[in-house]
Amino acid sequence: MKKDAMDQRTNQHAKLIDDWITHYRPFTSQGKNASYIPALEKANSSHLGISIIEPDGTIIKSGDWEVTFTLQSISKVISFIVTCMHHGIPYVLERVDLEPTGDPFDSIIRLEMHKHGKPFNPMINAGAITVSSILPGETPKAKLESVLTLMEKMVGKPFTYNEEVFRSEWETANRNRALAYYLKETGYLDMDVEEALEVYLKQCSIEVNTEDIALIGLVLANDGYHPIRKEQILPKEIARLAKSLMLTCGVYNNSGRFAAFIGIPAKTGVSGGIMAAVPPRVRQVASPLLEGCGIGIYGPAIDEYGSSVAGVLLLEKIANTWDLSIF
Ligand SMILES: NC(=O)CC[C@H](N)C(=O)O
Incomplete structure (x- = not known):
């Protein structure tokens, strides 16, 4: 044309x-x-x-x-991609499944009903918190950085997270904390609960x-x-x-x-x-x-x-x- x-x-x-x-x-x-x-x-x-x-x-x-x-939850797609690029798909799928739940994003019910704690998929909060815990890097800062870096590669400009939104959710995240503790207990969280939550909630707060x-x-x-x-x-x-x-x-x-x-x-x-x-x-x-x-x-x-x-x-x-x- x-x-x-x-x-x-x-x-x-x-x-x-x-x-x-x-x-x-x-x-x-x-x-x-x-x-x-x-x-x-x-x-x-x-x-x-x-x-x-x-x-x-x-x-x-x-x-x-x-x-x-x-x-917010759009970040789950990016963190999933980063972990697959870093560890390879099989490693990630050992920790999180690919099945829809038919439940709300923050539902806790299926964690106890399915393969003892393995989250159904990385788009619900449970799966996304597991994925955040295996992002590349030893510290929460390095893990968040890995998400920001891939975004910069895709979009061609640097990104940061919004501190106010992060703080606001951090202080009220009782349900996500409950999910993270459950995941820790069943062996699906590769880091300390509070640190995994910090990574997850900061990636959700990227502007x-x-x-x-x-x-x-x-x-x-x-x-x-x-x-x-x-x-x-x-x-x-x-x-x-x-x-x-x-x-x-x-x-x-x-x-x-x-x-x-x-x-x-x-x-x-x-x-x-x-x-x-x-x-x-x-x-x-x-x-x-x-x-x-x-x-x-x-x-x-x-x-x-x-x-x-x-x-x-x-x-x-x-x-x-x-x-x-x-x-
Ligand atoms: N569906 C969403 O966007 C949820 C993301 C939000 N940060 C939470 O964990 O509750």
Whole structure:
């Protein structure tokens, strides 16, 4: 396609996205900011923003795309990738399974029902705390650094964590502490409980905007290859594993519906972020984004599953209008 025609096409899509942001913003009132982490309650609950990045570097940004927020559970995808890159997939899968639970993200019930303490998957808190404890490095600082380093490689800029959000969750993390103690007792925690929690809660507090997570989504969509920088950042097998976990477990007990009606590997977090990886499509359809894309969405008012209410509706609209489902 000629450059002018491409620009025109992108402008049309950008206009549609603007319209959809306006349409879905009122739906933020159907959700509530996460309040169990007091610092998250302070976010402006009417915010809604999106970035979409295509492999050729075309970016569409709309609404509150630039507002920063913390990764929360989106960080679980990155820490899982880091541990697989460092230890190899079999080592990690000895400590955490790949099965959906059908339970909320912070559920404790299945730890006692399944292989004596082995977490079902790395997208729920139990599995993610185990994964944080085996991140490369001896100290919590070094382990967190390993997550920040991979993010910097994917996005091309340095990241830090938000101290206020970390402190706020650290002081109220009784349930995560309970999970960590249980994991320690059953041998699925490779470090001291408080240190493992420090790593996990700091990785959850890493600050991003929608463009950052759209870029990470784009790299995953392209099997670990960064199409703009033309560089393989992580092995294809690990990117696929991460995407399969996003699809089957990324939205916890709403993952089935999400797969059925949206059909895009995605990970949500209680701060209202959604990171989606749309792979290139093999079927012939008359729709945009055929080469795939990364999508980052932010809207802090969340639903009962811990996902942005308006963000999920917006992603559903985009996926269905532009035929982005992988199925
Ligand atoms: N679903 C989420 O985003 C949960 C992350 C949050 N830090 C927690 O552990 O509770």
